[in-house]
Amino acid sequence: MDLIEESKRLAAYTAVDQHVKPEHKIIGVGSGSTVPYVVDRIFQQGKEVNKGRVFIPTGFQSRQLIVSAGLSLGDVDEYPAIDITIDGADEVDHQLNCVKGGGACHLREKVLAEAAHTFVLVADYRKNVQYLGTNFLSGVPIEVVPFAYAKVLNNLHHSLGSPKATLRMAVKKAGPVVTDNGNFVIDAPFEREHMIDPQIIMSKIKMLTGVVEVGLFCGMAKAAYFGNEDGTVTIRWDDGRIEQVAATQNEA
Template sequence: MPADLNPIDKAKFVAAKRAVDFVQDGMKLGLGTGSTAAWMVRCLAERVRDEGLRVTGVPTSRRTAELATSLGLDVRTLDEVRWLDLTIDGADEFDPNLNLIKGGGAALLQEKIVATASDQMIVIADAAKEVSRLGAFPLPVEVIPFGWQTTKALIEETLVSMDVLNREVSLRMNGERPLVTDEANHILDLHLGRIGNPRQLALVLNQIPGVVENGLFIDICDIVVIGEPDGKVSVRDINAGTVQDDQIHFAPTDNIFADPD
């Protein structure tokens, strides 16, 4: 690991390094998207290189596919693999029940498909992602481009009856143009402040015409690995009801960790 990482990146790195300890030889893995997941892909590639670990990876975005391929990992599509042993991914927020908000990297659709096609999902995060209640991070909703303004209006109308603090909805932009996802859709960001009933909101949003998927991951995550800048790691297993504290010791390494996205 490079010695000049800032504290947040150090926390992400140790969480990622601890999470890949769950990977066993022969596993079929879902590879998440985002800055924390990029560390995980690098740590996984290091184990493959140093231990001869044999794994198959299903990326959740083009970015992750390009990184994994560049590091020599065996990359396949979900259609080829069909079912996965484990998915490791980041999150924008997680609550005490390990419900998540994801989609800050605009890959929520593929991330949710891959996660739900896995026996287990592990989330890796720094401590700042932990919240008592979801909603401070804008909730991404992937919508088809056709009639997106009508879909936006329907979402705003629906939010009136939901237990949320705010109801602002904005189209995510990429410069001067709407952002386009890997599936050629747009992202609407819901600035809600607080979500009183995430399960209800997730169900209602997906009933709106034009909505493809929302960024609420309910009852999908099994374990969260939380990293700290000093190398401390906490592993919380929602099913076993356990919390395990570990320490990751930093050590010099080579350029497999260069330029995380």
């Protein structure tokens, strides 16, 4: 396994070990390349503990992960109060604000984050930044209803300070990316000044008619786990604490 994959695994395993307890019965499962390790580790907790649990996916990919692991599937309309949701992120800042939606799943992800008693992020070391927009340069993902995309782009270009905002185009299909909810996605890069307190620009974007959800999650996470190249895990907590967990505590 290469270093980046290994750091994703370490972050996911440590977060599950610290947060997914036998008494947790309703569990939200996020999206992205780190989340398969979350499901692996939950699966390793054993049949007995998983028997009474229901797992809520944030999209097609996590639904498949839950089904393939033989875990029970549910949805947030049946289970609107979730014990814990664990999810990946495209970037996380020093205050645990994060960018999500690189895989166009951020609408369901935000619903499951908000429905959860505890929301935890898992990622590799490249996502651990002081300010959003440091390494993840494609911009803030914004899900929009299809007929409003040109109007929202116009708003972003001329009123909200993102002149390079673009409609996300599909690969191996002509036309735009279509989300699991049948919508389009705009990627809107912003200057650093907007990322110092991203809640402000998040609220302005969300107020644009036609916007369904913004891939900025502000003040939602309890903790973020970052796997490092040296085999340690850095944990950032919502109260500002930073912990470093040694490699030996992370063995599978």
